[in-house]
Each structure stands twice: as C-alpha cells, then as structure tokens.
Amino acid sequence: MHHMTLAEIARGLADKKFSSEELTQVLLARIAQLDPQLNSFISLTEELALSQAKAADARRANGEAGALLGAPIAHKDLFCTQGIRTSCGSKMLDNFKAPYDATVVAKLAAAGTVTLGKTNMDEFAMGSANESSYYGAVKNPWNLEHVPGGSSGGSAAAVAARLLPAATATDTGGSIRQPAAFTNLTGLKPTYGRVSRWGMIAYASSLDQGGPLARTAEDCAILLQGMAGFDPNDSTSIDEPVPDYSASLNGSLQGLRIGVPKEYFSAGLDPRIAELVHNSVKELEKLGAVIKEISLPNMQHAIPAYYVIAPAEASSNLSRFDGVRFGHRCENPENLIDLYKRSRGEGFGAEVQRRIMVGAYALSAGYYDAYYLKAQKIRRLVKNDFMAAFNEVDIILGPTTPNPAWKLGAKNSDPVAEYLEDVYTITANLAGLPGLSMPAGFVDGLPVGVQLLAPYFQEGRLLNVAHQYQMNTDWHTRTPTGF
Numbered sequence: 001m002h003h004m005t006l007a008e009i010a011r012g013l014a015d016k017k018f019s020s021e022e023l024t025q026v027l028l029a030r031i032a033q034l035d036p037q038l039n040s041f042i043s044l045t046e047e048l049a050l051s052q053a054k055a056a057d058a059r060r061a062n063g064e065a066g067a068l069l070g071a072p073i074a075h076k077d078l079f080c081t082q083g084i085r086t087s088c089g090s091k092m093l094d095n096f097k098a099p100y101d102a103t104v105v106a107k108l109a110a111a112g113t114v115t116l117g118k119t120n121m122d123e124f125a126m127g128s129a130n131e132s133s134y135y136g137a138v139k140n141p142w143n144l145e146h147v148p149g150g151s152s153g154g155s156a157a158a159v160a161a162r163l164l165p166a167a168t169a170t171d172t173g174g175s176i177r178q179p180a181a182f183t184n185l186t187g188l189k190p191t192y193g194r195v196s197r198w199g200m201i202a203y204a205s206s207l208d209q210g211g212p213l214a215r216t217a218e219d220c221a222i223l224l225q226g227m228a229g230f231d232p233n234d235s236t237s238i239d240e241p242v243p244d245y246s247a248s249l250n251g252s253l254q255g256l257r258i259g260v261p262k263e264y265f266s267a268g269l270d271p272r273i274a275e276l277v278h279n280s281v282k283e284l285e286k287l288g289a290v291i292k293e294i295s296l297p298n299m300q301h302a303i304p305a306y307y308v309i310a311p312a313e314a315s316s317n318l319s320r321f322d323g324v325r326f327g328h329r330c331e332n333p334e335n336l337i338d339l340y341k342r343s344r345g346e347g348f349g350a351e352v353q354r355r356i357m358v359g360a361y362a363l364s365a366g367y368y369d370a371y372y373l374k375a376q377k378i379r380r381l382v383k384n385d386f387m388a389a390f391n392e393v394d395i396i397l398g399p400t401t402p403n404p405a406w407k408l409g410a411k412n413s414d415p416v417a418e419y420l421e422d423v424y425t426i427t428a429n430l431a432g433l434p435g436l437s438m439p440a441g442f443v444d445g446l447p448v449g450v451q452l453l454a455p456y457f458q459e460g461r462l463l464n465v466a467h468q469y470q471m472n473t474d475w476h477t478r479t480p481t482g483f
Ligand code: GLN
Pocket: 125, 126, 127, 128, 150, 151, 170, 171, 172, 173, 174, 175, 176, 203, 310, 422
C-alpha cells in the first residue's frame, strides 16, 4: 500500500479497495518502523490522523469525492498547526503550539487530507542539507551517509522512503527543488504569491513560497490544487484564478520552445550531471520540443545578492523571537538585556545566528546602500534576464544542483561551500518565478534532478512538461533500497 501515489490512492479510495483509516494505519506503522533511520519527522500526530481519516471515510460514504479526500500527507514544521507543536526546527520554538492553522494547512484539511505529522527541517529553513535542525540531521534514504538536501529535507526523505505519498514544503532559495533532486522526487516552487504565506513562519518574506513535494508531477498537480489560491490574510497573495492543474498534464509538447542557458554549464557543474541534463533535453526533443541556447548574463551575481537579501529579511523577521513576544526564554535573567541576549543566544543555532548578524550588518546605516540596495538592483537584473529569455522560449531547462547529495558533515565547516550549491535554484526566488525539479537519472547511486522554469503563473506548463517526461521515462519510479 505504501508504494501508491496520491493519484493511485484517490482511485483506490473511490473504488473502495481500502479506506483512508486502513491506509493511515499502514503508514503510521511504517513511519514507526523506518523513521528512526531517517529522522524525517519532528512530531507525529497519530490521533489527529486517525480522526481525520475516519472523517474522510465518512464524507466519502456520504457521496463526496475529491482527489485529496482521505489522502495522507505531512506538513513541514514551519506551517502553523493549531494545538500542535510548530518548531521551525529550532529550540526557540520547541514548545510552541500554534494557536491557529496556516492557510495551507486549513485548505488541505478542508479538502480532506490526513495529517500524519510535522516534518524535520533546517532551523528556520536556513540550509541546503537539513543538518542545522535542533532535532538532528535528516538522512537521505538513497544513502544514509548522505544529506537529503534542505531545508525541506524531512518532507523529502519521508516521501522518498515511501513513508507517505506527498508532503508540503517551502522554497526560499531552493528548499523544495533541491531536496527533490537529492531524493528522486518531483517538487514545485510556485510563482511568488500563488500559495498563501499566512501561518507559514517567515524566513525571507519576499522569497518564501510554499509548494508540493511528491513522487510525480501528477501528484504535485493534485497537492498544488489544494494549496493554491488567493488569501486576503496574506498581503502578497495574488488574486488570480487557480487553473485545473491536472487537466493540463496531457497537453502535447509539439513545438514547445525550451531554452537552455549557456551559463549553466560552467566549471562548477559535475560533468556527469551535465550529461544527464543533455539526455533529458534529447528525451523532450523526441516529444516534439524545440531546443534553443539562451543566456542569463547576470546569473553569476545571484548568490551574493541572495545571501544579502535573505539574511537581511531574516534578521528583521526573527527579531520577534526574543523570549518576550515569542520563543524560548532563558532562566533567571538579571535584567532585560540579559534576557534578550541569553534567550536568543540559547534559542538560535549557529547558522541562524550567522544569518542574523550578516543581515543586520547589511541593513545597518552606512552599509545599507553598499549591500542591501546593491543586492536589490542585482535582483532586478536577474529578473530582467528571465523576462528577456521568456520572450524567446516557453520553458528554461537546466540542472537543479551542480552536484549530487554530499556526505553528512562534509560542508559543516564551510558555510559558503554550501551556499554555492544553490546556484541554479535561487534565481527563480529572486525573480518570483515558478520552478520544478524532476528526477533525471543517477550519479554514484544518488539521484539527480533537472529543473524547469516557466513564466509567472505557468505552473501548469511545468507540470505538463514534467508529466510528459515521466510518461516516457522511469527515473521517478525508482525506489531506494530498504524502503
Ligand atoms: N539554501 C538556501 C538558504 O539556506 C535556501 C533555503 C530555503 O529555500 N529555505 O537560504
């Protein structure tokens, strides 16, 4: 039962082959048995899951239908869940029970999903390896000595290990697409404003976006359908109608113009990944796509710009965790300053403290123009590059990451080495564009992802291309040994 995709589960439930309660029990038992190897969950919500499953079965018995009715999922532990710990992977929020549900959580619950638990993540979503969590590192089911990617590493490892069919995740600079690539999943970062950020604990507000992690494009379409839509509670949510994503999956790729940026194939890219990217291009050409070389000339400035803007926003967003308004409070403070210093010093881990310091520095009087303002100007140039490219092509294709998943601990002493791994993903966040990563092969037994980028609100086009690719390849069906 645990091998089923969301689409297969929906069919099985509709055909009364099993109930949501039965499926939920199977998956909870599987999590109890296998998750100790992976550490992909921070909290399990067995009681909630079983009551939601029973309610979904009752709704189906009453004649209701729906692709998500009775579907088991999990939420990355930065989506607020009412009455349930929402830790953001941090000691700071270890005992925080959210007083309300995030819009994404509420929408998916209304659609009938069953919440199995809250997944592990890098602390405050800062990282590309899921090693900065207060609850310990997550392991990659493809090789337990390697990282699963981050920051949504818990959601990715759990779905890849078939502990559940799909999970929510968020992407500020790649945290849906990069763990998808590292664990052989399909992950979609929607257009900025497509999915509500209300109740999603902020890292960098102008970059953060929630989206689905699943095994297939078809399942990403189903989960995104339940997540997307205008939310008056989020001032950056965009009031655009949500198309039927599943309906667009089967469109023909005849004549589709795919742009491949020449800057993507620089020295930093593992040549074995470059070869897999070229193979995926050939596959799409067979399906009727037309390939064109394009240029994104400002790409080389994106990492420094991102690693100014994201920490700047983080330093501001995280000021609320001070031991008074929110978060961990130290024991026996001597005075107010001592309370702030020790509460924040004890509550935040090293990477979060580093980002707060970088961000506060970049925003400080005298340095603002040199760093933050400059970074915002680069951001505009990055966006302009994409706008020019999308005048010529319908989709941009390239690697999701320059290397496959590295060994646990390999980059711990060198944060910049880890930042450089985000080179292909962060530009979509800077520009607010939708991006998808899909499985495209293996290097040394570790999965490799190909990234597709599309113009604003063209999530349907990304899902269409990925689905057609998946109908003609079998990379996405490979399962890690032991799971
Ligand atoms: N690796 C990037 C960072 O650490 C992106 C993380 C994310 O998308 N949440 O900022």
